[in-house]
Amino acid sequence: MPKKIEIFDSTLRDGAQAEGISFSVEDKIKIVKALDSLNITYIEAGNPGSNPKDLEFFRRMKSQNLKNSKLTAFGSTRRPGITAEEDINIQSLLEADTPVVAVFGKSWDFHVTEIIKTTLDENLNMLRDTIQFLKSKGKEVMFDAEHFFDGYKANSEYAMETLRAAKEGGADWLVLCETNGGAFPDEIYRITKEVVDTFNIKVGIHCHNDCGMAVANSIMAVEAGATQIQGTYLGFGERCGNANLSTLIGNLQVKKGLECIPKNQIVNLTPVARYIAEITNISINEREPYIGNTAFAHKGGMHIDGVSKATHSFEHINPETVGNKRRFLMSEVSGKSTILNKIQRINPSITKDSPETQAIIDRLKELEHMGYQFEGAESTFELIIRKQLGKYRPFFELIHYKIMGEQPAADPETSSSVLVKINVDGQEELTVAEGNGPVNALDKALRKALEVFYPSIRDVHLTDYKVRVLDTKTATAAKVRVLIESSDGHNVWSTVGVSSDIIEASWIALVDSMEYKLIKDIEEKVKAYI
Numbered sequence: 401m402p403k404k405i406e407i408f409d410s411t412l413r414d415g416a417q418a419e420g421i422s423f424s425v426e427d428k429i430k431i432v433k434a435l436d437s438l439n440i441t442y443i444e445a446g447n448p449g450s451n452p453k454d455l456e457f458f459r460r461m462k463s464q465n466l467k468n469s470k471l472t473a474f475g476s477t478r479r480p481g482i483t484a485e486e487d488i489n490i491q492s493l494l495e496a497d498t499p500v501v502a503v504f505g506k507s508w509d510f511h512v513t514e515i516i517k518t519t520l521d522e523n524l525n526m527l528r529d530t531i532q533f534l535k536s537k538g539k540e541v542m543f544d545a546e547h548f549f550d551g552y553k554a555n556s557e558y559a560m561e562t563l564r565a566a567k568e569g570g571a572d573w574l575v576l577c578e579t580n581g582g583a584f585p586d587e588i589y590r591i592t593k594e595v596v597d598t599f600n601i602k603v604g605i606h607c608h609n610d611c612g613m614a615v616a617n618s619i620m621a622v623e624a625g626a627t628q629i630q631g632t633y634l635g636f637g638e639r640c641g642n643a644n645l646s647t648l649i650g651n652l653q654v655k656k657g658l659e660c661i662p663k664n665q666i667v668n669l670t671p672v673a674r675y676i677a678e679i680t681n682i683s684i685n686e687r688e689p690y691i692g693n694t695a696f697a698h699k700g701g702m703h704i705d706g707v708s709k710a711t712h713s714f715e716h717i718n719p720e721t722v723g724n725k726r727r728f729l730m731s732e733v734s735g736k737s738t739i740l741n742k743i744q745r746i747n748p749s750i751t752k753d754s755p756e757t758q759a760i761i762d763r764l765k766e767l768e769h770m771g772y773q774f775e776g777a778e779s780t781f782e783l784i785i786r787k788q789l790g791k792y793r794p795f796f797e798l799i800h801y802k803i804m805g806e807q808p809a810a811d812p813e814t815s816s817s818v819l820v821k822i823n824v825d826g827q828e829e830l831t832v833a834e835g836n837g838p839v840n841a842l843d844k845a846l847r848k849a850l851e852v853f854y855p856s857i858r859d860v861h862l863t864d865y866k867v868r869v870l871d872t873k874t875a876t877a878a879k880v881r882v883l884i885e886s887s888d889g890h891n892v893w894s895t896v897g898v899s900s901d902i903i904e905a906s907w908i909a910l911v912d913s914m915e916y917k918l919i920k921d922i923e924e925k926v927k928a929y930i
C-alpha cells in the first residue's frame with residue numbers, strides 16, 4: 401500500500417452537476433480557498449468549455465495565488481474529425497490557464513460507437529492527440545477514463561487500449577472512472593489491480609455512489625495500488641453523488657495511516673465541511689461519518705454511561721481528532737448518567753441514586769410521551785430540572801394574551817396584532833405589538849412587556865422557529881411541537897413547547913426562552929460578584 405494519497409476534489413465541477421447545487425463565481429473562490437487551506441492536492445474547479453461563469457472564474461483565479469493546491473480545469477477530449485488545436489473546448493481549457501487539466505474520454509466501446517458515434521480507432525486518436533497537445537503546452541494531464549469499469553467488463557481489450565493510447569499521449573495519471581456507480585468493491589479491486597500491474601504509471605480512482613459503494617470502492621482501488629482519489633468533499637455530485645472525500649480522508653488518514661492532508665490539518669476536516677456546506681447553502685447530512693452533527697452524539701443511556709467511563713467504549717475515534725465534538729442527548733432512552741451532570745450543575749450534591757434524579761427522569765419520560773423532545777432544546781430541559789429541584793421562581797405571571805389577525809392584510813408586516821397583559825410582583829403591564837404573523841406579534845408584545853422590568857430582554861431575538869406536526873393521522877387536531885432558537889448576541893439557546901394549539905406551543909417555548917435568558921443573567925451577576 402502507498403503511504404501518501406493525492407486527494408482530488410471535484411466539488412466545484414462534478415459537485416456542480418448535483419441537483420439543486422449552483423455556485424456563483426464568489427462561492428467558487430471561497431471554496432477553493434478553503435480546500436487550499438486544507439492542502440487538498442488537486443482542486444477541479446470547473447469546465448471552462450461549458451459556460452461563461454466557469455471561464456470568468458478561471459480568469460479571476462489568475463490573480464489568486466494558491467498556497468498548497470493545484471487548480472485543475474476539466475473538459476473532454478477533442479471531437480471526432482478535427483484536431484485538438486481546432487477544438488473550441490480544448491481552447492477553453494488552455495484559456496483557463498491552470499497548471500493541471502483533467503480530460504475525460506471514452507473507454508467503453510459502446511459509448512464510442514453509440515453515443516459519440518465515431519470509430520474505435522478515431523476515439524483512440526482523440527485521446528492520444530488531445531493529451532499530446534495539452535502536454536506540449538506544459539500541462540500536468542489526467543486522463544479520466546470515463547465508464548472504465550463498465551467498458552472493461554464489456555470489452556477489456558479495448559478498455560485497456562484506451563489507457564495505452566492515453567499513456568502514449570503522455571498522460572501523467574490514468575484515472576479509472578466508475579461513472580455509472582454500479583460496480584462492487586471486489587470488481588474495483590480486481591480491475592484496478594490489473595491496470596496497476598500492466599501500466600507503469602500513476603493511477604487514480606473516480607467513483608460515483610449509485611449503489612452506496614463509492615467510498616468502499618475508492619478504498620479498494622487504493623488497496624489495489626491507486627494513489628489518487630477523486631471525489632467531492634461532501635459527497636454531492638451527479639445523481640447519487642461522488643465518493644465523499646470527508647469520509648475518505650477520515651478513513652484513509654485516521655484509520656489506515658495514509659497521508660491525504662498534512663497531519664496538523666486533520667482537525668479541520670469538520671470545520672471545512674461546515675464552511676463548504678454554508679457557502680453551498682445545503683445542510684450536511686447529520687449522520688455523515690466523521691463530520692456530521694450526530695457522528696459522535698450518544699443517546700442510549702447505556703452508551704452514555706459507557707462513554708462517560710471510557711470514551712472508546714462507544715466511539716471509533718476521538719471526535720476532536722477531526723474537529724468534531726461529542727454530544728450527550730436527552731431523551732426517554734437516557735439513563736441517569738446522561739442527566740446527572742446537568743443536574744449537578746444546578747445542585748452538585750445530587751447523586752445518581754438521589755430520589756431527585758429518578759424524579760427528573762420520570763418527568764422527562766412523561767413529557768416525551770406528551771410529544772416533547774429535548775435533544776434540540778436543552779434550555780427547556782434545564783428549566784424542568786430547576787422546577788423539579790425547587791430552584792425556580794417564575795419571573796412573571798400571564799394574565800392573558802389576545803390575538804387579532806387581518807386578512808387580506810393591508811401591510812403583510814403588520815397582519816397580526818397581539819395584546820399581552822402580565823403581572824410582575826403585583827405590578828401589571830399591558831402591551832400591544834404588531835407582527836407579520838401571530839407568533840411574531842406575540843414575541844414582540846411579550847418582550848415589550850418584560851423589558852419594562854428586565855431591560856436585558858431587549859437584546860433577545862429569535863434566530864430560528866420550527867414547527868413539527870406530531871400526529872399526522874388526526875390532521876388539524878394533531879399536536880404540534882414548536883422549537884425556538886434565541887440569541888442575545890453572545891449566547892444561543894433553544895426551547896420547546898407542545899400543544900394542540902400552535903400559538904400556545906409557541907407561547908410555551910417563548911416563555912422558556914425569556915426565563916432562561918433571565919436565569920443566565922442572574923448566574924452571570926452572581927459569578928461576577930464571587
Ligand SMILES: CC(=O)SCCNC(=O)CCNC(=O)[C@H](O)C(C)(C)COP(=O)(O)OP(=O)(O)OC[C@H]1O[C@@H](n2cnc3c(N)ncnc32)[C@H](O)[C@@H]1OP(=O)(O)O
Pocket residue numbers: 417447449450451476477478479480504505506515516517546579638
Ligand atoms: C461523466 C462526466 O461527468 S463527463 C462531464 C459531464 N459534464 C457535463 O456535461 C457538464 C458540462 N457540459 C456542458 O456544458 C455541455 O454539455 C457542453 C458545452 C460541454 C457541450 O454542449 P453541446 O455542444 O450543446 O453538446 P451536448 O451537451 O448536447 O452533447 C454532448 C456532446 O459532447 C460529445 N461528447 C460526449 N463525450 C465526449 C467525449 N468524451 N469526447 C468528445 N466528445 C464527447 C457528444 O457526442 C455530444 O456531441 P454531439 O452534440 O455532436 O452529439
Ligand SMILES: CC(=O)C(=O)O
Pocket residue numbers: 414504544545546547577578579580606608
Ligand atoms: C469523468 C467523470 O466525472 C466520470 O466519469 O464520472
